[in-house]
Amino acid sequence: MAVEEIPQISPIIRHRTSHLGRAVPRREDRSALLGQSQYVADIRLPGMVEVAFVRSGEPHALIRSIDTSPAEQIEGVVKVVTAHDLDGVEQFPHFIEYNQPVDQFPLARDRVRYVGSPYAAVVAMDRYVAEDAVNLVAAATDFEPLPTVTTIDQALAEDAPLLYEGWPDNRLTTALIENPAVDRAFEEADHTFSETYTSQRQTGLPIETRGVVAALREGQLTVWTSNQSPHIARTTIALVLGVPEPEVRVIAPAMGGGFGPKCHVYPEEIVVPWLAMTLNRPVRWVEDRAEHLVSSVHARDQRHDVEIAYDDDGTIRGIRVHSIGNVGSGEIFMPGTAPTFVTGGSISGAYELPNIEIQTTCVVTNKTPSGAYRGFGIPEAALVRERIIDRVALLTGVDRVELRRRLVLREDQLPFRMPAGGIVDSGSHARSFERGLEMAEPLLTDARERYADDPDVRVGIGYANYVEPTAPTYHLTTGFWAGYDSATLRVDGDGKARVSLGLAAIGQGAETTAASVVAEALSLQPSDVTVVMGDTERSPYGLGAWGSRGAIVMSGSILMAADRLLEKARRIAAHMLEAGDEDIVQDVVLRDGFFFVEEDPDQRVGWPEVATAAWARTVDLPEGMEPGLESSGYYDPSDLEHTADEAGRLNAAATWANGTHIAIVSVRLSTGEIKIEDYVVVHDCGRMLHPGLVEGQVHGGVAQGIAGSLYEHLQYDSDTARPQFASFLEYLVPTCAEIPKLTLDHFESYAPHMPLGVKGAGEGGTIGGPAAITGAVSDALAEFGVFVTATPITPVTIRAALRPTGSGEAS
Amino acid sequence: MERQDHDSPSAQVDIEVTINGERFRNRVPARLLLSDFIRDVAGLTGTHVGCEHGVCGACTVIVDGDAARSCSLLAVQVDGCTIRTVEDLATDGGLCPMQQAFHENLALQCGFCTPGFLMTLESVDPQDFADADDLFALLSGHLCRCTGYQNIIKAVASVWNEAIEPHGGRFQS
Numbered sequence A: 001m002a003v004e005e006i007p008q009i010s011p012i013i014r015h016r017t018s019h020l021g022r023a024v025p026r027r028e029d030r031s032a033l034l035g036q037s038q039y040v041a042d043i044r045l046p047g048m049v050e051v052a053f054v055r056s057g058e059p060h061a062l063i064r065s066i067d068t069s070p071a072e073q074i075e076g077v078v079k080v081v082t083a084h085d086l087d088g089v090e091q092f093p094h095f096i097e098y099n100q101p102v103d104q105f106p107l108a109r110d111r112v113r114y115v116g117s118p119y120a121a122v123v124a125m126d127r128y129v130a131e132d133a134v135n136l137v138a139a140a141t142d143f144e145p146l147p148t149v150t151t152i153d154q155a156l157a158e159d160a161p162l163l164y165e166g167w168p169d170n171r172l173t174t175a176l177i178e179n180p181a182v183d184r185a186f187e188e189a190d191h192t193f194s195e196t197y198t199s200q201r202q203t204g205l206p207i208e209t210r211g212v213v214a215a216l217r218e219g220q221l222t223v224w225t226s227n228q229s230p231h232i233a234r235t236t237i238a239l240v241l242g243v244p245e246p247e248v249r250v251i252a253p254a255m256g257g258g259f260g261p262k263c264h265v266y267p268e269e270i271v272v273p274w275l276a277m278t279l280n281r282p283v284r285w286v287e288d289r290a291e292h293l294v295s296s297v298h299a300r301d302q303r304h305d306v307e308i309a310y311d312d313d314g315t316i317r318g319i320r321v322h323s324i325g326n327v328g329s330g331e332i333f334m335p336g337t338a339p340t341f342v343t344g345g346s347i348s349g350a351y352e353l354p355n356i357e358i359q360t361t362c363v364v365t366n367k368t369p370s371g372a373y374r375g376f377g378i379p380e381a382a383l384v385r386e387r388i389i390d391r392v393a394l395l396t397g398v399d400r401v402e403l404r405r406r407l408v409l410r411e412d413q414l415p416f417r418m419p420a421g422g423i424v425d426s427g428s429h430a431r432s433f434e435r436g437l438e439m440a441e442p443l444l445t446d447a448r449e450r451y452a453d454d455p456d457v458r459v460g461i462g463y464a465n466y467v468e469p470t471a472p473t474y475h476l477t478t479g480f481w482a483g484y485d486s487a488t489l490r491v492d493g494d495g496k497a498r499v500s501l502g503l504a505a506i507g508q509g510a511e512t513t514a515a516s517v518v519a520e521a522l523s524l525q526p527s528d529v530t531v532v533m534g535d536t537e538r539s540p541y542g543l544g545a546w547g548s549r550g551a552i553v554m555s556g557s558i559l560m561a562a563d564r565l566l567e568k569a570r571r572i573a574a575h576m577l578e579a580g581d582e583d584i585v586q587d588v589v590l591r592d593g594f595f596f597v598e599e600d601p602d603q604r605v606g607w608p609e610v611a612t613a614a615w616a617r618t619v620d621l622p623e624g625m626e627p628g629l630e631s632s633g634y635y636d637p638s639d640l641e642h643t644a645d646e647a648g649r650l651n652a653a654a655t656w657a658n659g660t661h662i663a664i665v666s667v668r669l670s671t672g673e674i675k676i677e678d679y680v681v682v683h684d685c686g687r688m689l690h691p692g693l694v695e696g697q698v699h700g701g702v703a704q705g706i707a708g709s710l711y712e713h714l715q716y717d718s719d720t721a722r723p724q725f726a727s728f729l730e731y732l733v734p735t736c737a738e739i740p741k742l743t744l745d746h747f748e749s750y751a752p753h754m755p756l757g758v759k760g761a762g763e764g765g766t767i768g769g770p771a772a773i774t775g776a777v778s779d780a781l782a783e784f785g786v787f788v789t790a791t792p793i794t795p796v797t798i799r800a801a802l803r804p805t806g807s808g809e810a811s
Numbered sequence B: 001m002e003r004q005d006h007d008s009p010s011a012q013v014d015i016e017v018t019i020n021g022e023r024f025r026n027r028v029p030a031r032l033l034l035s036d037f038i039r040d041v042a043g044l045t046g047t048h049v050g051c052e053h054g055v056c057g058a059c060t061v062i063v064d065g066d067a068a069r070s071c072s073l074l075a076v077q078v079d080g081c082t083i084r085t086v087e088d089l090a091t092d093g094g095l096c097p098m099q100q101a102f103h104e105n106l107a108l109q110c111g112f113c114t115p116g117f118l119m120t121l122e123s124v125d126p127q128d129f130a131d132a133d134d135l136f137a138l139l140s141g142h143l144c145r146c147t148g149y150q151n152i153i154k155a156v157a158s159v160w161n162e163a164i165e166p167h168g169g170r171f172q173s
Helices: A029-033 A127-139 A152-156 A180-188 A230-241 A268-279 A289-295 A338-345 A378-396 A400-407 A429-450 A510-522 A550-577 A583-587 A607-615 A691-710 A769-780 A795-802 B034-041 B097-104 B114-122 B132-139 B150-164
Strands: A013-015 A049-055 A061-066 A077-082 A118-124 A141-145 A171-177 A191-199 A211-217 A220-225 A248-251 A283-286 A302-310 A316-326 A356-363 A457-472 A485-491 A497-501 A529-533 A588-591 A594-597 A600-606 A630-635 A653-668 A674-684 A742-747 B012-019 B022-029 B060-063 B066-069 B082-084
Touching: A029 B097, A029 B114, A049 A127, A049 A268, A049 A289, A061 A118, A077 A127, A077 A268, A118 A127, A118 A268, A127 A141, A152 A316, A152 A356, A180 A302, A180 A316, A191 A378, A211 A268, A220 A230, A220 A268, A230 A248, A230 A268, A268 A283, A302 A338, A302 A378, A316 A338, A316 A378, A338 A356, A338 A378, A338 A457, A378 A400, A378 A457, A378 A769, A400 A429, A400 A457, A429 A457, A429 A653, A429 A674, A429 A742, A457 A550, A457 A769, A485 A510, A485 A550, A485 A607, A497 A510, A497 A550, A510 A529, A510 A550, A550 A583, A550 A588, A550 A594, A550 A600, A550 A607, A550 A630, A583 A588, A600 A607, A653 A769, A674 A691, A674 A769, A691 A742, A691 A769, A691 B150, B022 B034, B060 B114, B097 B114, B097 B150, B114 B132, B132 B150
Parallel strands: A013 A588, A049 A283, A220 A248, A316 A356, A497 A529, A674 A742, B012 B082
Antiparallel strands: A049 A118, A061 A141, A077 A118, A171 A356, A191 A302, A211 A220, A211 A283, A302 A316, A457 A653, A485 A497, A485 A630, A588 A594, A594 A600, A653 A674, B012 B022, B060 B066, B060 B082
């Protein structure tokens, strides 16, 4: 099969068993409900010892000396190591040429650059003793504090302390895509306006923290790790440890949520395996929550300096955006620069906004390194865009909805090339917006009625229309990997199938979906399909679960493998049906698991006979045919681009989902309390393989969007770069009492160039929240001149904005 | 309980605990958390640890009939107690009604927080809850990062409405 062809269900399958689009029960549930799923922390091996890491309490300091001897004297301590003990270990690779080199070593060598930076590790007989020893190592470390950098302004100041010697400043990367049309727009427009929008530091926060278990088993280094990309983890571990890749096996067992932070390869994923090799015994480390909050990547810490050129009639002539990401110390593999670039590329969203100039800067500071979090820069872009539209509406007196109607993409404009290069191939942008408005109208009326008699409450509504780039390139993010994924498919002698996937399961129901796609592709039942994921020894190389790519790349690779397998199965079946005559092979069809010729359906062979011939009774095979019934597919989305053109544009995603979010909020003036009264989502991810799972993705994503709008904030003291959070008492994750019942509807605009017409659905839910909620709160408080420009919006920021002396800007 | 020198981190204490009907007699470190006792000593890893500071609710078990956070108790505090964990919910290998409702309503994704929700729900009588707000208050002691709580509320409402008033339903999901 040629790669240009879109993998689809083979035409030889005449009767679709239709497992797709139906509520197939989740196969993942039973073990999880019974408490039998095995997560990393549940792994116990004979002779296993525990690791705890010593982390810097200093935001920026030179390490003068570390005295490990007091810790080594504790009974039960097996070993204490610092960076200088890690023989044979390399730095993490530097793959992204346009970034300054960070030279990250798995343990900080001579300098720490954030609170939480690991600089030593203790191995002990149990975790309690290991933590005792950690305290002794920390107490016996002599730091020489250095001046700190916390904020973007501090990082960019002329006399800023530098985090890295040898760099000219604290810019990890910077890029400007100039656009002469934008300069013209600014000259010709009636007016210009400047404003700054800010998104606060948050984190993906899986309820299962990270964890690593490593052991040498029969000469092979086996690493169990809660990582969304086990194959990428394996390649990186082999590279950094200097071990041949075939001697490393990475297993991502049951995962308690990913959300982005587990896409990265962390120091612990190097040090724990090194300890297992050095000690020649199994070693385990399980991150605790306090560690997680400072050691797993943060995200969304961005500022956007925006200039808008507009006319009196509300026409937005041009936009200049300087997006500045505060990426913390930068000491993380892969680097945390990509989300800020994605923000720039996503500014126009679901609108026709052609003249945009994007400047991107990432600065290093003495905060935890930032990186991936579901949405990956796109929620921030939505916030900027929808604030711009609301601002222009306010400045010109044009209705906010009317202005969006003028701009939102119509079907007759598709395919639409976005200013940053994305090609929106299909979608229901205008239709979704209109449907959302229709759904929101009675809810808004009800909300206003509920509070009609309460003079202390104001009600408001806010809007966001987005596109979600799905199955994106990984090349800009990693500087190395790109965009494909894989499936190996086998039908065994009993006629049951086994598919192994390069993807990892992170809790979203991917195994259930994979079984349905295989069943559909081979005319079997989902219960006939065994799914293997997350083990580099048992599944083909693939890039993992991120970027809303699972449904697309998994379907594509399964269908390619199925096509190859069916071609052979059909030849075997033809041979068996016609006792050696292969001429009928083109007439053989497959229905309900049986191969036959349409004219003679009574004479048929099933998968068990065909597969038995392939594996065991090979005397039944056509003469000269190679035994076996197994094939692989490596699906690489064809329209996906990995490098930008001269104008800096690229189509960075295989396809583009879309959606509309509308938030209805109430704000209590006396307390500043904000309540989300209703939240409307119209979602279009192309064909839905499993509507219940898609809805689940939307639900969870929206909750994270609400969380980032109103609650979650990783605050640092700006004078000292010290984190002001250590637990869930400071980092406020919303509970069921904060998340309202959501009102959902779907469209299905099939992706024209994707397998089965699917688009990704993993991140869309997160995108609209900050944009829609800031819009709604601004609307509620419009009479007081409040215009929200920053998240999170809290009772404190509301009350400040409402004070008579307040500037009117809630930020 | 045999008293010993508890000032030392290595102080050991003899305890006797019944977990899911099985009796455990162990000498444990005085500082051992109940969650670690359940997971490491009793080998019951269905009880998950999400924060170790009593907020996320993933480690919830039932101690003498009441829901309790096993990460915020010491094993020595439950000497003589009877404990139930998620492994005790199923009957004859079949899912209990609440587990079944979670399955049917897609009320779990990654499943890490699920045992905690199930144990809190198992510890209460739905008759004591007046409406959905009461239910929210009960479950607001549990964090779920995958579901946005939508289908969890739906699953619980389906079981509780059926239990209390088969043809009505005070728990709107």
